[in-house]
Every structure is written in C-alpha cells, then in structure tokens.
Amino acid sequence: MNNAKVVFLKKKRKKKKRNKKVLIYFLMGSFVAFILLNFGKTLLVQNFNPVGYLEWKVFEDGVRTEGFLFKNEVPVYAEANGKVELLLAWKKVRKGDTIVKIKDNASQKIIPVKAKVNGIFVPNTDGLEFIGPDNIETLNPSKILELYQPRKVEGDAVEGQPLGKIIDNLNPILLVIPKLSLRDNLVEGREYRLNINEKYELKANFLRKNGEVALFSINFYPDELLNQRKVSVFIKTKEYSGFWVPVSAVKQIAGKTYIYTLKNEEVVLTPVKVVLSRENNVLVEGEKESKDELIGKKYLIRPFLVQPGDKFH
Template sequence: MPTRKVVAFKRKKKSYKAVFFYSLLGVLIFFIFLNFGKNLLVQYLNPVGYLEWQVIEEGIKGEGYLFKKEVLVYAQASGIIKTKKTWSKVRKGDIVLEIEDTSNHALTKMKAPMNGIFVPVTDGLEFIGPDNLENINPEKIFQLYKPTVLGNEVVEGQPVGKIIDNLDTVILALPGVEKKGLFREGQDYQIKINDDLEVKAEFLRFSSGNALFSLPFYPDELLKLRKVKVFVNTSEKGGFLVPKSALRSIANKTYLYTLKNEEVVLTPVKIIKNFENNVLVEGEKESKDELLGKKYLIRPFLVRPGDKIYINT
C-alpha cells in the first residue's frame, strides 16, 4: 500500500506591532476627522453679528388732541357754495367762499374774520382753545369730536369752515395720564405725532385729567390734525442690542463671545434692559467706541475662548 505523507502547516503568529500601529493610525484618523468635523460645525453653525450702538426710547403712548386758536366762519345766506379756498393762507377781509342763492342766483361773499388759514372742515371742538382748555373734561372731548366735511348746500347760520391762527401756539392735550411725577413742568420733551412728525414740546401742567404740552414751533401739516397718536419720549437708553442667545453666564458674570483677529474672546458686559428676545448691553470694561463694529457670535456653539475660527460673514 502506498504510504500517505501528512504535512502540517504552522500558523504564523500575529504581529502585535502591526495591530498597535493600525489601531494608533485609526485613532489618529478619527481625531483628525473629529477636529475637521468640529471646524465645519463651528464654521457653519456659528452665525456672526456686528455690535451696533442703538438708542432705545421709552415713554408714554396714547391718543391726544391738538388745539389752536380757531374762529368759525358761519354762512350768511342759504344756498350752494360756488367757490372756496381750501387750506389757504388768508388775511382778514379776504373772500374765502361765495354762496349762490338758488332762487335769484345772488352771490353772498364770505370774508375771513382774521388772518390765518381757511379750512372747510369743522369737528365740534373749535370753541376749545388754549384759554379755556383747562375747563374741559377729557371725556367730553371724546364725545364732542365729530369731524364733518362741508357739503355743497348750506343754510344760513351753518358753520362753513374756520380760520386757524397759524402763528399762535398749539396745545397738545393727552388725556388719561395719571402719573403726575412722570413729567416736569417747564421741561422740553421730544414728541412723535402719528409716528412720522417729530416736534419739541414744553410740558405745561396736569389739568382735569389732561397732560398739557405747548408746541411753539411746528410744521404746517400739524394744523390739519386734531385727534392724533402720540408718543412722548421720557427717557433714552443707549447700548448694543443683541439676541439673548449671544450671552453666556460664567461665575455670576455675563459675557459675549467676540472675535479678535478670528480668535474667540470672552467680553464682559452689563445688561441695561431686557426685552422679549433681545438684551440691551454695554461693555463692563470696554467703552462704546472700543466695542462698536466688533464681530460677535450670535449663538456660540462648540467654541471656547482662545479658539481660532474662520467664519465667512
């Protein structure tokens, strides 16, 4: 019988050096990708803002009434209005409108009783002026205010317009202001009327539930207004308005993450005023000029002071 030869193969021992090398290489690659991934996250998940100085106005909002020296013009005959001047400057004795009698076509010429601006609109408050305003109950003002535009046909004795003295002081009455310590007599305040007109007004006094202001200088368009929206600026606060997400509290202090030469820096700040989503702050050490225009992280994410990050802004 043929003899079978059995050959045994020996298993080679694994090289522990190779295992260690590849493990170390894997860990190194892992940390490289981890750091690379972190940099990507830092770059794309850290929006940057610029510190801009803002002034926040605080004050009182409400509805007010403007009162001027006004004289009603009454129709001296019944008939149809033929001509009229609209928002025109007139002198005493100038013809402001003509009324034609429907039966005989006779013309009655209406003359201005004083210098001023003729307005073919009445609202029921012409009898109130700077001289008697203090005697008027604020609730009565609301009840009496009924603007009416002049029609074509009028009857004798009917108000057909008014003359406004455009050189006299305008008085602003702000009803419903109960805080008597809020305004100081004789002090000037910046006032916004209907959100777009800004005037300086002197606070006179409180009277019959009204806060009274004097407007010695005003644009002509103010004469067209009676009932207005009012904002009285009582104080101003300046600072940097930033989102609440930008602030970090560390050891009972508040910080912003600012960038100096692309390096993250903790900048201590003081909170001036809180709003719903934002905070008005100022530098605790740095001045306004030192912080103005600086970049800051709106939502700091995976960053620490000293990190060098490059963010496309």
C-alpha cells in the same frame, strides 16, 4: 488528492484578505484619531459657533394714548343760502381776503365771504372751534368727547351755519389729553418728544396736569397738523440704546458679564453691561470699549467649547 489541494488554497486566500482589511481599518482609525486629536476642537468650534455682527439699536419706552389739538380758531359762517364755491381752502389767508363765494338761492347774486383774521382757511368743522388755550381748563374732559362731531363743508350753504374756520398758524398748538395714566411722572416744564398719528415727530413742553387732564404746548409743527383734532399720541419718556444680542451670547464669568468677540480672527472676552432685557434678547453696551469701537464687530451667538485666544477662521 487534487480536490484537497484546491480547498487548501482557498482558505489561504481568505486569510490574506482578512489581514488586509484589518490593516486598512487600523490605518483609517489611526488617521481619524490623528485628526480628532489635532483638529477636532477646531472643527467643533468652527461648526458649532455661529457668528453675528454687533449692531447698535435704540428702544423707546413711553405712554400711548389719545388727545385733542387746540389752536386759536375763528369760525367762518355762511351769509346766505345757496351753492358754495371754496376759493382759498387749505391756504394762508389775510384779513379781508375773499375765501368763499355763495350763489344766493333767492337773488341769484354772488355773495363774497371774507376772512376776518389772518391764518389758514380749513373747510371743515367739528364742534370744538370755540375751545382754545384760554378756556380749555374750564371744560370737563367728558364734554370735549360729547361735542366732538367732525363735519365737512357740503355744496349747499345754510345762512348762519359754519363753512369752516380760520386757524392761527403762528402761535403754539395746545395738546390736551383728557385721561392720562402714567407709569412715570411727567415733570412740569420739561420738553418731551412726541409721535402723533404715527407720522409726526414733534417736541412738546409739558405744561401741567390738572386732575386727569394733561396739557402740552407744541411750538413748532407742520401746517398739516392744523387740520388734525383727535389724534393718537406716543409720549416718549425713556430711551435705551446698545447692542441687541441673544441671551445665549452673554456669559457670566466670575461675577462679570461678557460676550465673545473676534479680533484678528482670535476669540476675545469683551466685558459688557446689560441695559435692557426683553424675552430672548438683551441690549448691552461695552463696559470699557465705546460704541464706535464695537459696532460691526463679529461676536459668537452661542459660544461652545471656546476659550479666549482660540483661533477662529
């Protein structure tokens, strides 16, 4: 009899515990349902919508090629056999200045070599000194490549051999591109922006295209360019500018293009037009708003479950 009572009491406790667990699960479920109904979308929007900042970028299209720079150049020749001493290398000289001294092997006398023209004395040669703006178009482009042989002045001079050259630094430089394949036709007389050797940003006038040879005139240039002959060239033919965003940020709605921006932490549809597409990104500009109005604004990189007017904290 005592044993039966003990068994009855245990069963009663289990039933109470079960009811208690059901009540707890019910309350937890109700709480979760309340959160989802009231804050679920907000949580999803906040966690599944990465934000970026609109940054202005510029892209340039053009032609990459190689060319040669020509100036008015006067070779400087050795007037004796002997040891060379350079006096005014890479410096501006005037006609009559002593630019080189040679110690004659036979007489041991010092023979001065004087500048015959004004300009900059450059102590190297390349076999193209006789080519200039006056005769460049009379040469076959392949001949330029054959004759081009860069050479630095050595310590010993041979009478009659070139020691360098004096370059006219006051007149324009002529850029000659022997073989030019263009996707866009260049306009004669138009000014183009060039990048030479991925270092010098210059402006040049396109003179003409004679067969495969294109001629440019460079009026303003740094003196360092006078020592350059064969150069790499990038001719800029087009420029694109706008905000660089991933394709996922751009949405088509009713035939128009938009991105989702944030104004006072509120989602706003901003109309844009696509300027350029490249792989997974596009360059866009505001259709109604200017560059200054949009630059630095927050935007949604991958809009998800979001509508204009939604709050975004």
